[in-house]
Amino acid sequence: xxxxxxxxxxxxxxxxxxxxxxxxxxxxxxxxxxxxxxxxxxxxxxxxxxxxxxxxxxxxxxxxxxxxxxxxxxxxxxxxxxxxxxxxxxxxxxxxxxxxxxxxxx
Numbered sequence: 001x002x003x004x005x006x007x008x009x010x011x012x013x014x015x016x017x018x019x020x021x022x023x024x025x026x027x028x029x030x031x032x033x034x035x036x037x038x039x040x041x042x043x044x045x046x047x048x049x050x051x052x053x054x055x056x057x058x059x060x061x062x063x064x065x066x067x068x069x070x071x072x073x074x075x076x077x078x079x080x081x082x083x084x085x086x087x088x089x090x091x092x093x094x095x096x097x098x099x100x101x102x103x104x105x106x
Contacts, residue, residue, distance in 0.1 A: 013066035020062035024098065025050035032102045041103045054098050061090045 028050040033040050040046065065087040071080040 010067070012070060013063050016066045017059045017063040021051070021055045021059050024054060024058045028054070028098065028102060031099070035099055036102060036104055039104045041105055045103050049101075049103050054094075054101075058094060058098070061087055061094050065091055 025047055028046050029043060032046050033043075064083065068080045068084040068087060071077055072084055
């Protein structure tokens with residue numbers, strides 16, 4: 001029974017992190033051509049960048065963000081609070097780096 005409780009503890013953040021990667025791919029698909037108008041490569045290349053390169057990094061950062069965010073909702077744990085703040089800062093930096101590193105034509 002304890003193993004099952006650990007499974008359910010990780011399911012929520014995993015699902016939300018997966019949704020975050022999908023939102024990131026859509027964000028890059030629609031916002032990339034607006035930010036880098038006339039310089040962005042084809043949309044399929046932006047999609048592959050979003051899923052293969054930026055996706056795993058976004059998944060890890062958002063998993064940490066959601067996992068420790070849910071832990072903070074359960075109880076006030078100083079370690080979870082610190083890691084939640086760090087993951088939030090990493091998420092902001094990750095979005096900025098993602099937009100800057102979108103594949104562009106040379």
